[in-house]
């Protein structure tokens with residue numbers, strides 16, 4: 308991934324998050340040109356932005372040297388995408404009005420590149436009709452928005468107005484950078500919602516139940532939430548989603564085809580029946596063993612204590628990832644680990660031939676089980692990407708976008724190979 312982002316940092320307490328955004332972008336190989344507004348400079352120093360970006364910071368419309376070396380027109384011309392984070396109420400208002408009163412607004416007025424704004428302000432400022440009017444006007448002008456989000460604010464209030472987290476902004480930026488349809492100058496960038504249009508996504512979720520007899524079974528505590536959230540995220544990105552689900556007590560999500568199963572073997576059969584698929588995500592907590600000598604009727608106590616003969620269940624992920632014909636383009640698995648999270652996940656990636664393993668750190672200090680938040684590491688052949696702690700819903704959304712991009716890249720390189728041969 309490459310490309311260049313012109314990052315306009317406005318004057319808000321959320322500006323410190325933009326430094327983290329620079330770090331995340333650089334890690335993806337994306338060049339960042341920082342541009343600080345006068346107010347922005349009161350929250351982060353040009354020095355720290357420059358050090359992180361490894362580039363000069365621009366802040367002055369009337370800098371003679373800058374105009375000679377890189378004028379404001381050139382600044383926007385050199386970028387693939389302009390990001391405004393934090394986009395304050397003032398910056399939004401000036402941009403909506405078409406003012407060119409400083410370098411930031413001049414660039415915004417002069418550019419023909421896609422613009423992404425990450426608003427950040429007090430809840431009442433956000434809710435004010437003036438700001439909402441400016442928001443609508445900017446949207447009508449083709450500006451894209453990420454956030455704001457609901458939460459506690461620096462001012463001690465709670466509500467809508469927190470700037471989106473750097474990781475969320477990174478995902479939105481990756482969706483808008485060249486190669487996504489955004490590269491054609493004034494053309495509106497491809498909406499993230501359409502990332503999976505035309506794709507079929509197959510997901511397994513929940514536990515499996517392995518019968519001991521007609522009424523008893525072995526199970527585990529999987530709630531199925533992660534898999535269901537992933538299915539909804541894939542649907543929201545425009546995919547056709549088939550969810551092969553073990554027994555769970557979750558509502559059936561709209562617009563998703565559910566195939567209910569009980570056992571691991573039924574799950575495998577349902578998955579096979581649903582292939583081919585573009586992306587397969589194995590989020591189910593499949594029972595590793597089943598009872599070979601399960602009784603057809605109900606076992607009675609008088610018959611004595613039964614001896615259960617356990618035999619291994621098929622590994623659905625490994626079976627599908629190892630298919631020579633009809634393998635989905637992207638195969639993703641999960642790993643719940645308490646120790647040596649990354650090493651264990653790496654081993655699983657190789658052993659099961661998956662394209663990506665999403666490792667959950669479930670050590671007690673992480674408080675993942677039953678908790679609302681999750682710490683995940685994405686393990687691929689290329690390396691490890693560790694995400695900050697975030698709630699499970701958001702993990703699902705980010706993950707689906709990530710898989711969508713992997714799918715798109717794989718398709719693209721396959722097309723390039725075919726063109727070469």
Ligand code: CTP
Pocket residue numbers: 511571589590591592593594595620621622623624625639640641642643644655
């Ligand atoms: N999986 C599967 N079929 C199985 C077992 C696991 O499809 N019979 C998939 C799961 O859906 C998940 C991944 O494989 O994507 C988890 O692998 P597993 O080896 O079971 O790892 P853990 O559940 O983390 O357990 P352990 O480390 O104890 O092996």
